Amino acid sequence: MALLDVQNVSIEYTTEEGNLKAVDDVSFSLKIGESVGLVGESGCGKTTLAKSIMRLLAKNGRISEGKMLFKGEDLVTKNDEEIRKIRLKEIAMVAQSAMNALNPVQTVGDQLIDGIRIHTKMNRKEAMERSVEVFKMVGLEAKRLKSYPHQMSGGMKQRAIIAMALTLNPSLIIADEPTTALDVVVQDRILQQVVEIQKKIDSSMILITHDISVVSETCETIIVMYGGKIVEKASTKAFFTKPFHPYSLGLNNAFPSIHEIGEELISIPGAPPDLRQLQTGCRFNKRCPFRTELCIKELPPLEEVGPDHFSACHYNKDVEKFREASGHRETWEAVRERIIKELGSDAE
Numbered sequence: 403m404a405l406l407d408v409q410n411v412s413i414e415y416t417t418e419e420g421n422l423k424a425v426d427d428v429s430f431s432l433k434i435g436e437s438v439g440l441v442g443e444s445g446c447g448k449t450t451l452a453k454s455i456m457r458l459l460a461k462n463g464r465i466s467e468g469k470m471l472f473k474g475e476d477l478v479t480k481n482d483e484e485i486r487k488i489r490l491k492e493i494a495m496v497a498q499s500a501m502n503a504l505n506p507v508q509t510v511g512d513q514l515i516d517g518i519r520i521h522t523k524m525n526r527k528e529a530m531e532r533s534v535e536v537f538k539m540v541g542l543e544a545k546r547l548k549s550y551p552h553q554m555s556g557g558m559k560q561r562a563i564i565a566m567a568l569t570l571n572p573s574l575i576i577a578d579e580p581t582t583a584l585d586v587v588v589q590d591r592i593l594q595q596v597v598e599i600q601k602k603i604d605s606s607m608i609l610i611t612h613d614i615s616v617v618s619e620t621c622e623t624i625i626v627m628y629g630g631k632i633v634e635k636a637s638t639k640a641f642f643t644k645p646f647h648p649y650s651l652g653l654n655n656a657f658p659s660i661h662e663i664g665e666e667l668i669s670i671p672g673a674p675p676d677l678r679q680l681q682t683g684c685r686f687n688k689r690c691p692f693r694t695e696l697c698i699k700e701l702p703p704l705e706e707v708g709p710d711h712f713s714a715c716h717y718n719k720d721v722e723k724f725r726e727a728s729g730h731r732e733t734w735e736a737v738r739e740r741i742i743k744e745l746g747s748d749a750e
């Protein structure tokens with residue numbers, strides 16, 4: 403049985419300008435111990451999807467369709483009390499800039515101990531011992547438990563937050579850009595540590611990032627989102643050697659191989675779709691070098707293209723040709739020109 407089985411989930415926000423579908427009919431499953439990298443540009447729905455698993459959507463957001471089976475039980479239909487019990491103990495989240503979530507007037511140790519005691523029957527002494535243990539796991543000295551947040555560096559605070567998320571050995575860790583606020587060297591070290599701990603306690607992990615190189619180092623599986631939909635899902639190995647979706651081909655261009663270092667990277671021209679507008683056809687069609695009339699009219703289904711490898715493109719069968727063409731700067735330059743032309747004719 404999958405640990406998490408997300409089935410046809412859509413999530414909408416109500417805004418003054420109408421409804422915005424941030425996640426659109428998304429399905430995927432996560433095995434016990436599996437780590438998945440969820441990637442895509444800003445605004446593609448990664449955080450919305452992650453928060454919905456914890457049922458922490460903003461007030462104007464709601465899961466409008468679908469099921470999220472966690473250990474066989476649907477998280478979508480659980481009441482507040484049931485979901486509170488699951489949070490932290492079963493599913494823990496390290497959010498973007500989580501370090502701001504620390505209480506400034508309480509020592510981090512007391513915050514950790516309180517968290518443990520709310521969710522377990524441990525007495526203060528036992529909770530203290532567990533806190534020392536998890537602090538060590540994330541590379542913090544036990545004496546740091548007595549510190550107030552302002553007495554710690556950004557990296558230390560983020561480690562403390564990760565320690566809090568891991569104290570109760572959750573079955574699922576959701577890490578949403580857990581280290582973006584930190585410098586690159588510290589980021590790397592902390593991420594490696596999170597992965598080590600995740601393996602040690604045999605948790606599954608969803609790591610959200612816009613940086614696919616992070617996924618290549620830390621995750622077994624990659625899910626690429628675009629405009630609220632999954633466009634590709636593959637093992638990390640298959641994704642970096644044989645990507646299928648044209649958006650993934652573009653992302654791979656921004657991930658230089660050793661040979662290409664020094665060359666200017668090729669980026670994908672244009673911007674993601676505005677989800678406040680009704681979407682038709684393939685969400686990537688405006689920026690895709692290979693689009694046809696069909697792509698503009700019809701949404702491609704997520705098709706199996708290899709073992710546990712899925713891609714949502716009408717032209718998966720032409721991938722060899724696309725892979726070759728996508729490595730050339732001119733291919734994307736032509737898209738840039740097309741976008742400019744279309745913008746011009748829209749304005750007329």
Ligand SMILES: Nc1ncnc2c1ncn2[C@@H]1O[C@H](COP(=O)(O)OP(=O)(O)OP(=O)(O)O)[C@@H](O)[C@H]1O
Nearest residue numbers: 415417424443444445446447448449450451460677
């Ligand atoms: N509370 C909200 N009300 C209205 N729209 C929202 C709300 N939160 C997010 N959105 C919109 O939903 C879409 C998906 O946003 P989301 O934050 O999930 O994307 P993301 O991929 O996680 O981006 P980022 O990497 O910037 O966090 C975007 O169009 C965003 O503007």
